[in-house]
Amino acid sequence: MVAVAALAAALSVWVWAAPGAAAVRLAELIGTRSRRPRPRLLPERPRPAAKAAAWRAASIELCQIIVAELAAGKTPGDALARAVLSVSAPDPAVLAPVAAIARDGGDVSAALLRAAPALGGEGLVRLAACWRVSVTVGGGLAALVERVGGSLREAEAHRQDLAAQLAGPRATARMLAGLPVLGLLMGAGLGMNPLSFLLGGPAGFACLVVGLSLNATGVWWTNRLVARAEGSPVTQEPATQGPTTRGQGP
Known part of the structure; x- marks a missing residue:
């Protein structure tokens, strides 16, 4: 019984002394490199929060690639199509119609809105708004997309800091x-x-x-x-x- 009590006390201390904000932040920065894949008997279904985070990261990457392609002299449709093919999206089939519509010169803004998921699709929604502004009033698409990408990066950094806190x-x-x-x-x-x-x-x-x-x-x-x-x-x-x-x- 004494051993059980000691084990319970040690467990309570371990639960109480959970990792602080700094430790959690450090684990987020180096965890992806130190983790090793574990064998699983059944396929793991991604959690909604993890899938939303993956879509937010894909939106940031999409904005960066579009800006780079536009700076290289590509047309907006070609830049978006090449970015969609290069981005690491959680579900590439969702973005495939966007690339096809961008090549054909269709309604890119509507295609982005249809592809935006309910969780984590804020970046695609804002990118669709940038596209609509560029087509309607002739604004500089590269500047708009770069600004959206910067705001998305800041929001994601704030979200990670909040999770650590x-x-x-x-x-x-x-x-x-x-x-x-x-x-x-x-x-x-x-x-x-x-x-x-x-x-x-x-x-x-x-x-x-x-x-x-x-x-x-x-x-x-x-x-x-x-x-x-x-x-x-x-x-x-x-x-x-x-x-x-x-x-x-x-």
């Missing part, structure tokens, strides 16, 4: 979720029998219900605060509809 609250939620089990293990390790008290009478059952309710409320509230911080307007790309509004003038 929220590592502490996430660790707190994990700690709260594991406290009841750790408490039972530590009580058993000290020679007590907490389950017999909690399940042996009305008083113990009331304590169990109240304790679990308070713990669940704490976990829910912490996760809610983290979700609100992640979805705050500060983390969203500014002025998403700006170019579109300018292009709709009389």
